[in-house]
Amino acid sequence: MAVYSIKDLEKISGIKAHTIRIWERRYKLIEPQRTSTNIRLYSDDDLKRILNVSILNQNGIKISRIADLTQDQLRQRVIDLCLDTRNIDVQIESLLVAMLELDEGKFTNVLTNSIIKLGFESTVESILFPFLERIGILWQAGTVNPAQEHFISNLIRQKLIVAIDNEMQNFIPKSDKNIVFFLPENELHEIGLLFYSLIARKEGYNVVYLGASVPMSDLKIIVDVRKVDVFFTSFVSAQTKEELDEILNDYSKSIPNTPFFIMGLQVKELEPKMPDHFVKVLNAREFKQEMSKF
Numbered sequence: 349m350a351v352y353s354i355k356d357l358e359k360i361s362g363i364k365a366h367t368i369r370i371w372e373r374r375y376k377l378i379e380p381q382r383t384s385t386n387i388r389l390y391s392d393d394d395l396k397r398i399l400n401v402s403i404l405n406q407n408g409i410k411i412s413r414i415a416d417l418t419q420d421q422l423r424q425r426v427i428d429l430c431l432d433t434r435n436i437d438v439q440i441e442s443l444l445v446a447m448l449e450l451d452e453g454k455f456t457n458v459l460t461n462s463i464i465k466l467g468f469e470s471t472v473e474s475i476l477f478p479f480l481e482r483i484g485i486l487w488q489a490g491t492v493n494p495a496q497e498h499f500i501s502n503l504i505r506q507k508l509i510v511a512i513d514n515e516m517q518n519f520i521p522k523s524d525k526n527i528v529f530f531l532p533e534n535e536l537h538e539i540g541l542l543f544y545s546l547i548a549r550k551e552g553y554n555v556v557y558l559g560a561s562v563p564m565s566d567l568k569i570i571v572d573v574r575k576v577d578v579f580f581t582s583f584v585s586a587q588t589k590e591e592l593d594e595i596l597n598d599y600s601k602s603i604p605n606t607p608f609f610i611m612g613l614q615v616k617e618l619e620p621k622m623p624d625h626f627v628k629v630l631n632a633r634e635f636k637q638e639m640s641k642f
Contacts, residue, residue: 352390354380360444361398368398375415377401396445400426403441440479447483447500455503468511469632472543476504480539481613484584501539508542515549522552525577525642528570530558532595537584540611544580547632551639564602571603577642579603580629582612589618596623609638 354365371377378397380388390398397419403426404414417425426442439462446455462471483497529545531538538560548555556574558566570576579599583592592614599608600623611629622628629635 352395354388354390357390357395357398360395361402363398363402371401371411375411377411377415392448396448397422399441399445399448403438406437436474436478439475440482443475443479443500444482447496450496450499452503455500459507469547472508473631477540480504484537484613501537504539505542508539508546512542512546512549515546519549520552521554524554525639526554526556526575527578527580527639528556528558528567528576529580530562530567531560532581532583533561533563535583535585536560537582537612540582540584541580544611544629544632544635547635548580548639551636553639564598567599567603571606576606578607578609578639580609580611583610583614584612585614587614587618589620592618592620596620596626600624600626607642609635 352360354368357363357368358365368378372380378390378394380390380394382388400422401411401414404422405411409425414422426445439458442458443455445451446458459471459476462475466474480501483500527545527548529541529548531541541557541559545555545557556570556576558570567579583595596608596610605625607625607627608623609627609629615628616630627638629638
């Protein structure tokens with residue numbers, strides 16, 4: 349069982365440490381263990397309870413009322429809220445709880461309900477991408493167990509692969525453009541790449557999917573073997589702006605005159621200098637618009 353500090357709870361739940369202390373004293377919502385030096389330590393169950401309390405509180409239920417709920421009542425109220433796809437924050441918080449509990453059933457219920465109401469593309473962009481960005485930040489901060497992150501990432505990856513497989517069975521080319529999807533060396537986070545490769549297939553483009561951690565030498569071979577109209581890649585793993593600038597410049601020099609589409613958390617946060625023919629992609633709508641120009 350994981351052990352969290354009050355600062356960890358603050359980072360994961362978004363609730364200020366001061367507020368958590370007040371809830372402890374006034375409403376006995378959780379009762380942390382304490383070290384010999386009186387430092388609070390929280391369990392997985394404490395974290396999940398705080399997340400559930402936060403969901404209800406953000407939706408207008410007073411803490412005094414929440415404190416009177418049994419654990420089963422608390423869980424049921426949260427489930428009821430999860431069925432309301434208008435509240436994106438609740439969906440994301442619910443996926444976070446599913447990750448912490450390693451609960452595939454809860455994850456599937458939240459995701460399936462959202463897909464039914466919003467559609468697959470909207471669910472991925474409005475719920476899964478923000479959720480994964482939040483998980484990535486927490487993982488880098490050391491407040492999420494890597495096993496939990498891998499559990500939820502692989503579930504999402506499975507959903508995307510099934511969607512891609514279904515699309516490939518009915519694929520009808522609408523363009524002669526070839527898009528090569530790849531991740532740079534030491535980059536392993538494929539979910540964004542898989543999603544945009546699915547969008548490309550839906551739009552009728554020819555997709556060459558290379559996957560994770562592809563060295564520059566392999567990209568050069570691809571260019572020699574097959575006509576490449578666009579490369580598409582993503583940067584999620586932590587690095588500096590200087591490192592990212594250098595990688596983009598290397599691609600530009602090694603494979604000149606070929607457009608690159610880039611996306612990912614690091615691209616959004618670091619805002620790297622974009623070489624000629626490089627395009628930053630923020631969402632599926634922009635991707636479709638940019639592809640239509642080629």
